[in-house]
Amino acid sequence: MNIDILHSGSLHIITGGMKGRKTPQLIHYFDQLKYTSRNAQLFKPKCDYRPELHERYGLPENYLVSRTGMSFPATIIDDENPTDLLKKLDPQAQIIGLDEITLFKKSDELVFIILELIKSGKSIIGSGLDKNFRGEPFEPMPTLMAYATTVEKYFGICDVDGCNRMGEYPQRLIGGEPADYNSDIIMVGASESYENRCLKHHEVPGKK
Numbered sequence: 309m310n311i312d313i314l315h316s317g318s319l320h321i322i323t324g325g326m327k328g329r330k331t332p333q334l335i336h337y338f339d340q341l342k343y344t345s346r347n348a349q350l351f352k353p354k355c356d357y358r359p360e361l362h363e364r365y366g367l368p369e370n371y372l373v374s375r376t377g378m379s380f381p382a383t384i385i386d387d388e389n390p391t392d393l394l395k396k397l398d399p400q401a402q403i404i405g406l407d408e409i410t411l412f413k414k415s416d417e418l419v420f421i422i423l424e425l426i427k428s429g430k431s432i433i434g435s436g437l438d439k440n441f442r443g444e445p446f447e448p449m450p451t452l453m454a455y456a457t458t459v460e461k462y463f464g465i466c467d468v469d470g471c472n473r474m475g476e477y478p479q480r481l482i483g484g485e486p487a488d489y490n491s492d493i494i495m496v497g498a499s500e501s502y503e504n505r506c507l508k509h510h511e512v513p514g515k516k
Contacts, residue, residue, distance in 0.1 A: 309337070309458055309460060311337060311340050311341060311344070313457070313458065314346075314403055314431040314433070315431060316402075316429045316430075316431060317426050317427065317429050317430070317431070318426070318431045318432070318457040318458075319422065319426055319431075319432050319434070319452065319455055319456045319457055320431070320432065320433045320434070320456060320457055320458045320459075320460075321433075321434050321435075321449070321452055321453050321456040321458070321459045321460070322334055322433065322434070322435040322436075322460045322462070323435070323436060323437065323438040323449055323453065323459065323460070323461055323462075324437070324438055324460075324461040324462040324463045324476075325437065325438070325439070325462070325463040325464055325474075325475050325476050325477065325478065325504060326437070326464055326475065326478050326502060326503075326504045327375060327464030327465070327475065327504050328461075328462030328463045328464045328475075329374070329376075329462050329464075330435045330436070330437075330462055331372055331373075331374040331378070331407060331435060332374045332376060332378045333435070333460065333462065334350075334372070334405055334407055334433060334435045335372060335374065335378050335379070335380040336378075337405070337433060338350050338380055338405055339380065341403060346402050346403055347398065347400045347401050347402050347403070348401060348402065348403040348404070348405065349383060349397065349398050349401040349403075349404055349405070350372065350380060350381070350382040350383065350404075350405035350406075350407070351382055351383050351384075351385050351393060351396070351404070351405065351406050351407070352370075352372055352382040352383070352384060352385070352406075352407045352408060353384075353385060353386075353387035353407075353408055353411045353412055354384050354385065354386055354387050355387045355411055355494075356387075356407070356408045356411055357369050358373070361373045361374075361375065364377075365377050365379060367379050369384065370382055370383070370384050372407050382405075382407065383396050387411050387412050387413060388412075388413045388414070389414070390412055390414055390417045390418040390421050391417070391421065393406075393418075393421060394421065401430070402429075402430065402431060403430070403431045403432075403433070404425060404430050404431070404432045404433070405432075405433045405434075405435075406422075406432065406433070406434045406435070407434075407435045407436070408435065408436055409434045409435065409436035409448065409449065409452065410436040410437050410440070410446045410447070410448070410449055410494075411436070411494055412448075413494075415447045415448035415451075416448070418448060419448045419451050419452065422434070422452065423455065426455075434452060436449055437449065437478060438450075438453075438461065439476070439477060439478065440478070440493050441478050441479065441480035441487060441491075441493070441495075441502070441512070442489055442493075442512055442515060443477050443507075443510055443512060443515070446493075463475055463476050464504045465504065466504060466505050466506040466509055467479075467503040467504045467505065468503075468505065468506075468509045471506060471508075471509060473506035473508065473509075474506060475504030475505055475506055476506065476507065477504075477505045477506065477507060477510035478502050478503075478504070478505075479502060479503040479504070479505040479509070479510055479511065480495065480501060480502055481501060481502065481503060482501070486511040486512060486513055487512070487513075488512075488513050488514045489512050489513065489514035489515040490514055
C-alpha cells in the first residue's frame with residue numbers, strides 16, 4: 309500500500325498470520341507519515357505488553373515492537389473499553405493506526421467506533437491476526453475486512469522443522485502441548501506460548 313491512498317474516510321487492513329510482518333508494515337507506514345504534513349496517531353491495546361520483546365530491545369510499554377526489533381511510539385488504550393480510543397484521540401489526527409485489533413474484548417463496540425471515525429473523515433489503518441488459535445476467523449477482523457478499502461495479507465513460515473510451508477495458523481502451546489479448543493481465545497505471548505503452523509501441523513485437541 310502506498311500512503312497516497314490514505315484518503316479521507318477510508319479503512320485499510322493489514323492481516324494474516326503470525327510472523328508475517330504485520331506490525332513492521334504498520335510501523336513502516338507511520339514512519340513514512342512522519343515526513344508528510346498529515347497528522348497521524350498510532351494506538352495499541354494495553355494488554356499487548358511483551359516483556360520478552362520490550363525488555364530485549366530496551367523499549368517502554370507504550371512502544372509497538374515487532375519480533376525483528378522494529379518499533380514506534382504509540383498511545384496505549386484500554387483493551388476492555390474501546391471508547392478509551394475516543395478519549396485519547398487527538399482531534400487533529402487525520403490518520404489513525406490501531407495495532408492488534410483482535411485483542412480488544414468488545415469487538416462489536418470497536419467496529420462501531422471505527423466506522424463512525426471513518427464517517428467523520430478519518431483514515432484508519434488496522435492490524436491483527438485473521439484467525440484465532442482454533443483456526444477460526446478472529447473477530448472483528450472479518451467484519452473490518454468487509455468494510456475495508458484495501459486489505460493486505462501476510463504470512464510467515466511454519467515453525468515445524470523442515471516443513472517450509474506457509475504458516476497460516478497460530479498454534480497455541482500450554483506446557484509445550486497444543487491448547488484445547490475450549491481454552492480462552494485471547495492470550496498474549498511470544499514464542500513461549502505460540503508457534504506459527506501450516507494447516508497440516510496445526511493441532512487443536514477437542515475441535516470437532
